Amino acid sequence: MTEQEQQTEELRCIGCGSIIQTEDPNGLGYTPKSALEKGKETGELYCQRCFRLRHYNEIAPVSLTDDDFLRLLNQIRDANALIVYVVDVFDFNGSLIPGLHRFVGDNPVLLVGNKEDLLPRSLRRPKLTDWIRQQANIAGLRPIDTVLVSAKKNHQIDHLLDVIEKYRHNRDVYVVGVTNVGKSTLINQIIKQRTGVKELITTSRFPGTTLDKIEIPLDDGHVLVDTPGIIHQEQMAHVLSPKDLKIVAPQKEIKPKTYQLNDGQTLFLGGVARFDYLHGERAGMVAYFDNNLPIHRTKLNNADNFYAKHLGDLLTPPTSDEKNEFPPLERYEFHITEKSDIVFEGLGWITVPAKTTVAAWVPKGVGALVRRAMI
Structure with missing residues (x-):
């Protein structure tokens, strides 16, 4: 040495x-x-x-592999700890950790929905809490409790600390989540509450900020452990430049936009995604995206030409100098039998009525799915 x-x-x-x-x-x-x-x-x-x-605000690439992250999480299985599982309520499906039960073992899971300040105030929070719990159950999780917070706004952090103490029972606490859910911001708020130290842990909107587990001492000799974010490869953050990510990642309460659509119409979500209304009666489709994301309506039969002609200028992001590097859009078709959300992972969603057929286009490698309507 x-x-x-x-x-x-x-x-x-x-x-x-x-x-x-x-x-x-x-x-x-x-x-x-x-x-x-x-x-x-x-x-x-x-x-x-x-x-x-x-x-x-300079972003450096992460050189740890997925295996490195998973190997660190494997340590949780052998621990005797309370698992605080942080998800992004705006990108709930994109912030799920596949097979989390394999990593937590018999340890109890406290589910924390972060970034609740991004959702419309008109959405009742008890209803949102219940929706998150049901979605977690569908994913195979049975959390002992569910708490909504806004780490950025320092909202409900005191309540979260009380709930952690309620379930901790003199054990360590492991905080887990995928990248980009605001986990490190949450840890920073906890540290600030406990010690008065501000911004001890690096925070960023971009994947992979925390590169190894960080231990924060608790009063009884145990520790709160901030683990690295698991990289979810289907996140929109992995195909957008830092500049474009600032446009599509909401930083304040989103304002839903309603579009009265006939079948045979298309909505372009900037140049990063596309929504086609294929079959159904004239209906209102409600879009939940960042307020700065430009949305353009056109006819379905002209949509391909419209995209090819206007990508990088009218349809941005990506910008004109980035469009050649942007992945091609892939199509997913959905037959809707009940009021549902069509989710563009990491970007937002469109709520559609029953008895419709729609298609979602997302960059190759990014996920699109249908779920029970949140709102």
């Missing part, structure tokens, strides 16, 4: 949890030697990636 390795062996970035190293600028945990010495003096030791993310 080199002298440098000995010096940095136990040092970890307080932003993402990576082991600090000063030799490989492209590796995880890299920080210049000068920054290492300064960080040791101040007690605020960040890797270069987290430093740039915090101060310049």
Whole structure:
């Protein structure tokens, strides 16, 4: 072991949890030697990636593999802990961890719906809580309780801490979730509540901010563990540039838009997705997307030509200089028998009535699905 390795062996970035190293600028945990010495003096030791993310909003690629993330989560199976499972209520289906039961073992799961501030205030929160619980049951989960919060707005964090204490029973707490659900923002709020320290953990809208588990001491000698976000490959965040992601990822309460459609009409959701009304009576379709996402209506029989002609200018994002790199759209057809949501994972959804046939187009690799209507 080199002298440098000995010096940095136990040092970890307080932003993402990576082991600090000063030799490989492209590796995880890299920080210049000068920054290492300064960080040791101040007690605020960040890797270069987290430093740039915090101060310049510069996004660096994640070099951990899916297997690395899953291997870390496997440790939960052998733990005796309360599992706090964080989902994004705006992108519920895209924030589900497939086969979570394999990782939690016999440990109880507390389901936390984050970003509730993005949904219309007219949606009653008890109804939303019940909807989330039912959707979790469909996915095979049986949470002991469900809590709605907004980590960004610091809403209901005190209540969440009380619920955690109620079910913890002098055990560790593991916080799990896929990337982009606001998990690190939630952890930051918990730390702030408990210690007064602001923004200890690096937060970002982009996948893969937390690169190793981070342990936060609790009063009784146990710890609250922030685990790395599981990368959900079907998220829209993986096909959009950081600039475009800011346009389609809601940052404030969404305002639903109703479109009276005849069959044979198409809605383009910017240039990133498409909705076709194939068969049914004239009906109102309610769109739930970021308020800044431009939506264009056209005739179905002209939709292909319209997309080819206007992608990158009228239909943005992507922008004109990014459209050649954007994945082609793939089509999914749905026959609707009851009021349902057509979900464009990571983007939003359109609520459609019963007795209709519709199609959803999403970038190759991104998921589209039908679910029972949330609203």
